[in-house]
Amino acid sequence: MAVNQLMSEIKTINGGTITDVKGFKAAGVHCGLKRKRLDLGAIVCEVPASAAAVYTMNQIKAAPLLITKESLSASAGKLQAIVVNSGNANACTGQQGMQDALEMQKQAANHFQIQQDYVAVTSTGVIGELLPMEKLRNGISKLSVESTSDAFAEAILTTDTCTKEVCVELMINNKKVKIAGVAKGSGMIHPNMATMLGFITTDAAIESSALQQILAKATDETFNRITVDGDTSTNDMVIAMASGLADNEKLTDAHPDWQIFYEGFKHCAVALAKMIARDGEGATKLIEVQVDGAVNDTEAGKIAKTVVGSDLVKTAIYGKDANWGRIICAIGYSECSINPQAIDISIGNHQTLKNSSPVSFSEEAITAYMNQEETIVIHVQLNNGHGTGKAWGCDLTYDYVRINAGYRT
């Protein structure tokens, strides 16, 4: 079935969140890691859920990631709770950090009365400082889950300026299924994964391994296609949990509704990825790069990400400058297969380059586009195959420098 047709069967629930999904509740409190704002949260499922996770490719992995990875393995892919703190990444904290992550897991397990390896732990924030465990223990004891996600969505933020949530509904076997997500991420964003955290809940019935397939594929096309500053963090994680309470026939890749479930899941991932990119530190614009005509989809994605990650392209967008020269330069150093003479580039609907030669365009029209639109779309046609891919990022501004010249991470 064509993707367009599938997309029309996916209903966006405006204002919907992870707790609108059958079986899931969430909590958020202030325990003292940040000065005033919420800094500790949890998602809890009323039953053990099938779970899947993806982690940063950075070889320096924070303690909570390692604990979570082990637990997911030990529990054969089951999770029933996720506990998250912000303000401290618990990264590069040695043996003490590992012990602290374990204790955080244990305290949460006791508090929610769930077995320990059904609890995932995640942290985000400053690298290299030990968790203040007294505050954390007190905070965990105060966590009280509710049917709203506001507190959780706030508790996970660091330099973000807004919360990031999405929810869709679709039919699997004539059963209503919801998929929802919440995320954070602002700086140190260049996922392969990168300090973003994402949490996706669904009430679909699906095995952990099948959910992992869905998550991995969606991640490749979404979370791994965003970049704010090229720095892949030590803490990234996306965790998906499926409660099964929608009571559909279990989803597998042989299920007739597998594709629509994937599209719904990916829709949530795209929405969260774009929210993260748009909220990049100091950003004033979301930049979307669409690449067509590459030798394959992987290369298309790599080229798109290279373009949207170029400091020179990012500053040009900030300056409302339709600088295709920097765009083609980035394409040229992407280390992908291109025909240097066959490249077309458009900014918005304005073509600026055809067959790698400049075409005349209205500078005023492009400047107006770049002033008015919040999303700047760069379209690249490589005329070198059938691969397509998208990536998202943001402009590079004075505020990025201001924020990062003064933040101890």
Place this chain on the structure above:
Amino acid sequence: MAVNQLMSEIKTINGGTITDVKGFKAAGVHCGLKRKRLDLGAIVCEVPASAAAVYTMNQIKAAPLLITKESLSASAGKLQAIVVNSGNANACTGQQGMQDALEMQKQAANHFQIQQDYVAVTSTGVIGELLPMEKLRNGISKLSVESTSDAFAEAILTTDTCTKEVCVELMINNKKVKIAGVAKGSGMIHPNMATMLGFITTDAAIESSALQQILAKATDETFNRITVDGDTSTNDMVIAMASGLADNEKLTDAHPDWQIFYEGFKHCAVALAKMIARDGEGATKLIEVQVDGAVNDTEAGKIAKTVVGSDLVKTAIYGKDANWGRIICAIGYSECSINPQAIDISIGNHQTLKNSSPVSFSEEAITAYMNQEETIVIHVQLNNGHGTGKAWGCDLTYDYVRINAGYRT
């Protein structure tokens, strides 16, 4: 012979330049590509010189590179002149651009009465605009070589704030040999090559192929280890010319003085590379990253370059923030072989991390270091082998954004 001992036999000539080398003269004029400043230059040798060149790895290569490459091949590695314009990169200019680069070469050849394929052409500046050939022809006809390089060194600049020259002297077979260089580069710097241009002259007697060996090796350890903004340009080139007028026994890798010649050449390349990095757009600091204990030298260099290229490390340096967390994060995403638990990091002489665990250090002392010194040295010990490497870059500042949000490249 130990490198240290060799280094003591290499004499830096303060204020020395490419025209202090036997056989070489240079010129620079204003022809109208820039508003007022010099924008057209040439280096001419009184005899055909053995030549070597390295070029950008960007797949989008400007017309002048392709012409120069072909000529060097056709002339079996001989050059007698290099003509350079700034203000226009003659890149992405299609067939017309190729014709214009050829005409530039031909006009220069006629003017200096040299055979056409003994003339290299290079351009730097804005991408995508055709060369104004009338102005260029007039300019070429005005070029008049002298024994000083000031005009040439200025004529090649774009967003640089200063000229960049170096000169050394050493003994080959008891003959005095000089090696000198001049370069430009400020933004769009991430050599693999990157919009930097470098011109190295020597009076040593050496075949083109041997000179290419020297140049390639030195480039790997110097020009390919600098980054200002991660953008590898369409125009980079380094050209080396050897007049042979020092009259030494021809240098080959079997010559007893091969190593000292290499060290002298590399000394020039290091000096120019550092000048380029220090003059990065908006930079207030030169950053030098030294990596030891990698599995091999190539990985050490790659890790060093990743660290010095991280936007988060660059902004931290700008903010005088001893942020080792961002440094280890960059090491972790460098895609090299590391032991995540064995990393030591120092900033200046101040150790901040040992075995990947934070050690206490004086924040005031480090801040003072970062305020006072113009070169910030970051030392990484990976404790994972014997590979060593260095890379250079600069801080990321408001001025970088200002310059690049308003420059049409």
